[in-house]
Amino acid sequence: MTVSGPRGRLLTTRRALLGMAGAAGSGLLRPARAETTPAWRRPLAEADAVIGFGHTGPITDGGWSMVHDRGVQAVRRAFPKIRTIYVESVPYSADATRIFRQFVAEGAQMVFATSEYGDFIKDVSDRAPDVAFMECDGTNVTGNLGWYYVAHWYASYIIGIAAGLMTRTGKIGFLGAFPIPSVYASANATLLGAQSVNPSVTLQSITINAWFDPQAATQAATALADNGCDFLCGIMDEPAYLRVAVQRGLKAAMWNTGMLDYGPEAYVSSVDLDFNDFYVSQVRDLLAGTWQPQGRFLTLGHGVDRDAWGPSVPVEVARQADAMRTRLLAGYNPFRGPIHDNHGRLRVPEGVTLSDLEIYHSDWAVAGVSGLE
Template identity: 70%
Template sequence: MTALLTRRATLLGAGGLAALRPAAASALRPIREQDALIAFGHTGPVTDGGWTHQHDLGVEAVRAAFPRLKTIFVESIPYSADATRIFRQFVAEGAQMVMATSNYGDFIRDVADRAPEVAFMECDGRNVSGNLGWYYITHWYASYIIGIAAGLLSKSGRLGYVASFPISSVYAGANATLLGAQSVNPNATMQVISINAWFDPQGANQAGAALVDSGCDFLCGIMDEPAYLRVAQERHVWAAMWNTDMRRFGPDAYVSSVTLDFAPYYVQQIGDRLRGTWRPDAHFLTLGHGVDRDAWGRNVPESVRMQADAARTKMLAGWSPFVGPIHDASGRMRVAPGQTMDDMALYSWDWPLRGVSGLA
């Protein structure tokens, strides 16, 4: 097992956290800060510059907010029985709260069921029990905003998407981006290549090059590193990224990024656990409060910025672009006219939008 690193926990305000279910009763007692041990289980390395790095910034915020508690973490936890062993080790070491920064399903739920005195939270999870909750980001809104820019910037109308796995977060990201592009260019399409990894620079590089070779002049995706942005820079096409600001790897090609900020949420959750007020709910971190679009790239025209940001302003006021009729790739109507996909439907999106290819 990756060595457990003991780390000490800036007080940041929490906001925009939409509870999806009533709070479950909690019998977890308060903890003195100096007696607290909080464990974090990461899906990738904290140096990935992407998803895990953003979670690690949240851990740093926790240490700053609560300097007397201790934190431990393990990087690159596999999606296997080894995950169960690592989560059990957290409990054995005395952790009163375990934060898993990816979906580990039964691997974490089985441990939570056997440790009712420990609070568990799972990013991109699906289960809520007496001591297990989940949280996620509504990234589909930021993706739609960036999609508008893609539709305006792409000369061919052909967008390329470098995906990890054919899972709901990928469907939602790809579909929302294309839907945004189609709002300004109804003929826009998207080709998806999945590389079966979240962090694989060589695979992402090859996928990006293949998409450009096939005629795509705007690349986007959901990877934890900047490989396909480098491709876009070299091949003189546009690119949008995920997780954080990556413009330094392709300053001419960079359009924006779906940016994440878990720090306020982590500070809030751990503060609740210390006070004994923590509840195992389901939460979405919303647009402007945990997820957003990054500052626009230097070559994005002002007219494009303004048109995309007009949609963002409407979203912040409560407008949703995910209103039917919406059809899937086979032409079947999936969302009826006038019907709105709520966040739970978007979170569980499992079919490709009309115009998306390569995502089954």
């Protein structure tokens, strides 16, 4: 665990934490009586506040966890008297439960899981009703647990337009970690954007069972290039497939943050995330005693957007893609029927528009997507 206080003091104790957490759990996580007002509903002095963050990867990954760590830094700047604690590379196992319990044992009044941990965090939040919990990419809302996520499908749609205009082979290659809703939403939005300007475009996906595995991502990107894909995109926490695009003379769009420096000649753009304002607002609400558990999306222009276009993107391509961005910012929703899945079934009838929540829970691929079932 890494701890920072008002003076930037750092303490690394992650291994010790995993051994201590089980013993610390039972007495500290007893549910409060139903009539007790939760602590997070009462104002809290900044100097007394402890905020915990559990990251799915290393904060030096250049992507997802790094972006969330920027949010932690923003909290420290906004509230210099607050103590923040965090653990990197939290596993998807019982160890996650121990880590979240240890945050409570350390006195955290608010805990963020910066990726989906499902029952691992819900079990802890159920037993610690005086602590506010938020889960990124989660689904649960309880008495003291909420979720947050980015409506990244709009930025993906914009980038998809650029892909549809720039591909020469008509084949987009997509890398994902697992066949889960966030990956379906990204792949579907990218292809639908591409097909809006180039109806014959298809998208081939490969999932590598990890968010951060540069070697596997490199192998998958190479396989996609070998299969004729000349535009690579996806949801990965590092820039491995951009390097493949540079080596093979392809184009690539990234995820999490701007990655121009890793391959400017191949770089098109990125789904660019910014959790800074969100984390600061959540902590501010906690201090004021006004925080409430709920689910919420960070929307286009407010936590998620496209990065600046790379130098090889033609002016006309950028203009056409940005015309759609302007429409999206004005409230237009392009995810409207008829939309068929990749088995030919009508999923969205004509005249029906998918809501953000429906896109968020997608578990099917649109027509033209292969390799994602």
